[in-house]
């Protein structure tokens with residue numbers, strides 16, 4: 001295990017207060033520097049821009065409007081980075097700032113650019129510190145929370161491990177603040193819908209993310225073949241201890257074998273349309289190794305071109321795959337439920353038997 005993405009949430013950086021806690025940040029930076037010294041490659045995803053902005057402006061009463069938050073991020077991001085720079089300087093480690101939005105990860109070329117930059121930084125033993133580019137991110141193009149962002153980043157850099165440090169010891173069977181009987185779940189082999197129900201409402205209101213976004217993030221990582229650990233950032237040397245294999249926090253196993261970069265991109269890409277397939281096709285796809293043929297498709301949603309990324313769902317609406325479509329939506333509506341041998345006859349041309357070819361598809365477990 002070599003490459004680790006460490007997500008530091010606002011509640012960890014502030015120690016639950018309204019200000020960034022320098023001492024806490026130093027402890028974390030020290031652990032990251034020590035791990036780097038031992039040969040680990042670390043990418044940090046850090047929140048705290050808005051918190052730093054509020055602190056800089058002496059806690060103005062701005063309401064919750066989006067431009068006000070963007071202003072806080074714009075003011076705070078540079079202070080956040082300066083703080084990291086000063087702290088990492090102590091250990092003679094160089095840091096770099098990377099600001100991303102959802103769009104940067106959805107467009108193939110931008111995705112590749114981001115990946116190349118991150119990889120080059122890692123190769124040069126520079127620690128990238130990633131945050132969302134809040135100041136330009138409108139709803140359509142933002143990831144929205146740094147939990148999901150950290151999973152995308154883990155997938156982009158092909159990490160071995162994603163660590164989300166938060167203000168809770170991990171995922172519990174119930175909200176531990178309300179139910180003293182709630183127990184920490186140490187191992188999760190599959191992120192089920194029941195888990196999402198359990199996590200509903202739990203978490204602090206400091207960062208954007210509660211436990212739900214942590215589970216969403218862990219699911220993306222897991223599907224990309226990356227293990228996730230959610231643990232408390234306030235535990236002494238938490239990061240080093242868990243990298244050394246100590247059983248702290250909640251461990252979420254990878255559900256997929258590490259797929260190639262192209263397939264991982266398909267996982268993170270935003271889908272442009274949806275194909276509902278019949279039971280038979282769903283079953284075959286879930287077994288893996290098969291392409292999706294038009295005969296198994298029941299419903300087509302959305303308008304899209306050939307080459308679009310589509311989601312495949314079962315008759316009861318469960319998402320089971322993402323893939324690149326060989327046909328645009330207009331063509332597909334004519335092909336729906338038909339045999340592959342009829343494609344050329346129906347359209348007057350054919351891009352092949354498969355709607356989603358197995359080489360351009362990733363099955364979600």
Ligand code: GLU
Nearest residue numbers: 047048049050145146207
């Ligand atoms: N990007 C936000 C910030 O730095 C944090 C988002 C989050 O915590 O999920 O303030």
